[in-house]
Amino acid sequence: MCIRDRLEYGINPDGSDTNAFTQRNIFVGLKGDYGIGKVGKFDTPIKESGVKADQFNDESIGDDKNLMVGETRANNMIQYSTPKLADLMTVTVAVAPGEGRQAQDNTKDGDTGVADTYYASAVFEQGIFYGALAYAGHEAGSLKFDGATAGVDIIRATGFVKLIDALEIGAIYQQATGIDQANGGKTANGSDAKEKTGLASIAYTFDAFKFKAEYGQTKGDLTDIKRTAMAFGVDYKLSKALTAQVYYINYEDKNRTVNTISDPTTDSYGVGLVFDF
Numbered sequence: 001m002c003i004r005d006r007l008e009y010g011i012n013p014d015g016s017d018t019n020a021f022t023q024r025n026i027f028v029g030l031k032g033d034y035g036i037g038k039v040g041k042f043d044t045p046i047k048e049s050g051v052k053a054d055q056f057n058d059e060s061i062g063d064d065k066n067l068m069v070g071e072t073r074a075n076n077m078i079q080y081s082t083p084k085l086a087d088l089m090t091v092t093v094a095v096a097p098g099e100g101r102q103a104q105d106n107t108k109d110g111d112t113g114v115a116d117t118y119y120a121s122a123v124f125e126q127g128i129f130y131g132a133l134a135y136a137g138h139e140a141g142s143l144k145f146d147g148a149t150a151g152v153d154i155i156r157a158t159g160f161v162k163l164i165d166a167l168e169i170g171a172i173y174q175q176a177t178g179i180d181q182a183n184g185g186k187t188a189n190g191s192d193a194k195e196k197t198g199l200a201s202i203a204y205t206f207d208a209f210k211f212k213a214e215y216g217q218t219k220g221d222l223t224d225i226k227r228t229a230m231a232f233g234v235d236y237k238l239s240k241a242l243t244a245q246v247y248y249i250n251y252e253d254k255n256r257t258v259n260t261i262s263d264p265t266t267d268s269y270g271v272g273l274v275f276d277f
Helices: 045-049
Strands: 002-011 021-032 035-043 073-081 089-096 117-126 129-140 151-164 167-178 194-206 209-220 226-237 242-254 265-275
Touching: 021 073, 045 089, 045 117, 045 129, 045 151
Parallel strands: none
Antiparallel strands: 002 021, 021 035, 035 073, 073 089, 089 117, 117 129, 129 151, 151 167, 167 194, 194 209, 209 226, 226 242, 242 265
16 A cells, blocks of 8 residues: 655746646545545546546646536545456545535535535546546536536546547537525526537647647537637647647637627637646
């Protein structure tokens, strides 16, 4: 058995953030023959389940957090992951206390239990194939586009295949459902609010270059708002640890008005350096 820990912070070098450093994955845990247990603040099982299929993961403009909910790094999580069962599947369960927040389903109650928010995932890996099914229950926060809700329930399915060493294809399907809040809650129609997301990605590696593209769409049932996202990028491996990037991202919202602008569209171009150590 061994101790696992991580202390990870992010920094925005252009100075636009109020805080110079932001907390990322911070946890301590144990790893042994019976699996991995850890506590702290870290990516939830539902967020982790989609990482392979998101070619722009953790790239702030292109990350799929701009398309759908569930890309959460939760506080005070307690998580257990099994060892790989039958050399095929890993199961993960996690809980997080509500810490006295207003109950998501009743404005007159408070969430004071250990497992007010809960997660589960099953990850299948065999050869060239990766698949995952993940669930989040009573995750705090509003839906992305389909109206204000106190919390959401999320189910996500992810598939990823590396057909050859150079070619990667991935896909995500997700449904997020709002939670009703009784006794005068402003989100009394929460269960009518649903967002469905589909995302597909492809990447091809040639020598030191990696060419990647992604397309996704989220549609709300209650508001009929629809966001589409297109992303194109090229990574160039300067060394084992250093990668240069260029990318183009486009977001288009239908049936939405923002500051008197109907159906807003955003185009972003960027360059970056990624250093792994």
